[in-house]
Amino acid sequence: MEPSSISALFALQTCVRDGSLQHAVRRRTFGNALDRVKQSLEAHAHAAQRLEALADVTAELRHDLDPGQRDQVLAKVSRLRTIAAVLRQEVTAESLAKASQALADGDLLVQDIEGVLKIAWQRRLTREFGHLDQLGGVLEQIAPKEDLGPKMRGVAQGALRLGAKFPPGPADLAALASALRDRDVLLNSMTDGADGVSTFLLKVASKEATLEDVDESTLVWLKEKRALRRFWIGVK
Missing domain, CATH: 1.20.1270 (Substrate Binding Domain Of Dnak; Chain:A; Domain 2)
Structure with missing residues (x-):
């Protein structure tokens, strides 16, 4: 066999091994x-x-x-x-x-x-933490010497910032779960089971509160916080 033929066979073998021949066939097809x-x-x-x-x-x-x-x-x-x-x-x-x-x-x-x-995702964060931010703001006004309001706002605003990234990764979802736990602890420490207090303060934040929203537990809570004088009564 001529040397040129041997070289050609080696070249063909190389083409088969490295996929060049198959690629050429597929290209033609x-x-x-x-x-x-x-x-x-x-x-x-x-x-x-x-x-x-x-x-x-x-x-x-x-x-x-x-x-x-x-x-x-x-x-x-x-x-x-x-x-x-x-x-x-x-x-x-x-x-x-x-x-x-x-x-x-x-x-x-x-x-x-x-x-x-x-x-x-953004709706979820607002639903879970928007009210906490409002509550914290009201507490800062009626009980400025306490740290509960700033803590609420800190947790709420940290959670709301998770909305800047999408989709959230595992670390973001873990941060959301942690913030939800912190929120529940703060709310329980504020009301001690008196849900009327949260409802009243949320309505105060949205300027919708009336005397009808002040139940006995809310009145007791406001007295304890010495916050009664921070509210005034008007007529629509």
Whole structure:
């Protein structure tokens, strides 16, 4: 066998081993579709990681989505399953073309789901801690020498700042759980089981309190805090 033939055989063997030959065959068969899929993967592959990051927060927010939002998220997840089926199809030029579009469509769906869940996340934080911030503000006014008001506002504002990041990671969810425990301790220490006090102070914060909101336990609490003179009575 001629040396040139031996060199050619070695070259062919190298091409088989390193995948160059297979790549050339696939290139001839599928043309530019492979390039388009590669570009789509580079542009949209992060959608899978984002979707995975949404899994934990979705469970956390299941009670903070209204029926319309739940239906919206479920519909988009169903469409993502359809897209996943497209990506699992046998590799052909046609399926590769569909895969490029499917990756782009999937990215948009993940963005839509993120938008809905982000609103629910911020609503959850406001629902859990917005009133605590208001209570702390009122307490700072009627009992300025006590540290309960500043503590409430500190816990509330720290928790509300969690809304600046989405989706929240495991550390953020752990911080939320810790803040909820701190909130409950502070509220219990303020009212000692007298729920009317919290209700009254929240209405004071929103300028909606009336004499009807002052029950016996609230009156006793205000006397203990020497805060009765900090309120005045008017007529609408």
